Amino acid sequence: DADVTQTPRNRITKTGKRIMLECSQTKGHDRMYWYRQDPGLGLRLIYYSFDVKDINKGEISDGYSVSRQAQAKFSLSLESAIPNQTALYFCATSPGQGASGYTFGSGTRLTVV
Amino acid sequence: DQQVKQNSPSLSVQEGRISILNCDYTNSMFDYFLWYKKYPAEGPTFLISISSIKDKNEDGRFTVFLNKSAKHLSLHIVPSQPGDSAVYFCAASYYNDYKLSFGAGTTVTVRA
Numbered sequence: 248d249a250d251v252t253q254t255p256r257n258r259i260t261k262t263g264k265r266i267m268l269e270c271s272q273t274k275g276h277d278r279m280y281w282y283r284q285d286p287g288l289g290l291r292l293i294y295y296s297f298d299v300k301d302i303n304k305g306e307i308s309d310g311y312s313v314s315r316q317a318q319a320k321f322s323l324s325l326e327s328a329i330p331n332q333t334a335l336y337f338c339a340t341s342p343g344q345g346a347s348g349y350t351f352g353s354g355t356r357l358t359v360v
Numbered sequence: 361d362q363q364v365k366q367n368s369p370s371l372s373v374q375e376g377r378i379s380i381l382n383c384d385y386t387n388s389m390f391d392y393f394l395w396y397k398k399y400p401a402e403g404p405t406f407l408i409s410i411s412s413i414k415d416k417n418e419d420g421r422f423t424v425f426l427n428k429s430a431k432h433l434s435l436h437i438v439p440s441q442p443g444d445s446a447v448y449f450c451a452a453s454y455y456n457d458y459k460l461s462f463g464a465g466t467t468v469t470v471r472a
Binding site for chain 2: 297351352353
């Protein structure tokens with residue numbers, strides 16, 4: 248099994264629908280992150296969590312919310328999906344002591360029509 | 361405004377030659393820099409990193425150079441191999457802030 252698992256791998260949804268992307272990890276890391284990748288923009292941070300009781304906004308959090316259900320689970324929700332949220336979404340984890348320890352999931356390709 | 365910039369979206373190189381990928385940053389607080397490699401349908405994977413107290417770090421065929429005064433780093437791959445064809449992301453962070461800021465990526469294609 249992968250260290251960081253994202254579900255679903257691909258999703259097509261309609262404008263206005265609520266959708267949840269899920270992430271689970273077996274690394275035992277406290278820190279978890281959600282990024283989105285867009286062509287020409289690289290990866291941009293949406294939300295991050297340094298432990299179960301800690302949730303923080305990243306640079307592009309508008310239109311998104313997250314839930315840290317447990318140390319191993321971090322979900323991203325789009326409350327009312329819009330077409331410009333079409334992107335590749337990555338979940339990542341890291342240990343507390345260094346940025347080099349980022350482990351990414353394989354990504355969720357989301358299309359909003 | 362992007363704080364980490366990779367101005368070359370793509371690079372094509374012949375197998376066996378050197379690949380040089382460039383990255384510039386604007387935030388002078390950054391003190392730790394990383395390169396990630398990404399294949400299609402996979403997440404990025406860590407490749408190599410460098411701390412601001414160094415100007416060079418080497419790992420096998422991969423070497424990262426840091427020029428703090430110019431706020432510039434580069435990744436050298438020597439020799440380039442077909443398996444190196446991927447998207448390479450430059451990333452940066454600063455002390456006690458474990459979030460990473462990423463560049464837009466450079467797609468490397470190694471030609472046989």
